[in-house]
Amino acid sequence: MQRSKNDVWVGLFVLIGAVAILFLALQSANLLSLSFQKTYQVKAKFDNVGGVKPKAAVRSAGVVVGRVDNIVFDDKSFQAVVTLALESRYMFPKDSSLKILTSGLLGEQYLGIEPGAEEKTLVAGDTISSTQSAVVLENLISQFLFSKAAEPTDGNASQGK
DSSP, X not given: OHHHHHHHHHHHHHHHHHHHHHHHHHHHTTSOOOOOSOEEEEEEEESOOTTOOTTOEEEETTEEEEEEEEEEEETTTTEEEEEEEEETTOOOBTTOEEEEEESSSSOOEEEEEEOOSOSSBXXXXXXXXXXXXXXXXXXXXXXXXXXXXXXXXXXXXHTTO
């Protein structure tokens, strides 16, 4: 009887540990966001969203103020339309701007919102017009290589003068 009682407690402890590890894994991968705050949705159009995915963080001054709700392609403007769910307790001016940023050198991408100066604030259904798309590393490298290839060669440099 004592052995089966110990087995139940050990099994319960292992089960709680497994649930805790699963919870931490989902939280770290941004697949689970437990927020009970009310939100309002705004939209923004980007030429390139890079690696931003739904549930990605929306940050202002390093603080998470919302999440990316949805990303769709607009076949009329040929841009990505990103729907953001911002927490209701954070009100941003209508002339705020959005940038796609990366946390660290190889980290995840998120949206950074920079508040503007207008007195009117964003409300549900508004569109943020000032956006800056993701920086694509391949494009930067190709621009650098192209600019180096286009530079004229100096005849004096080859003669050692």
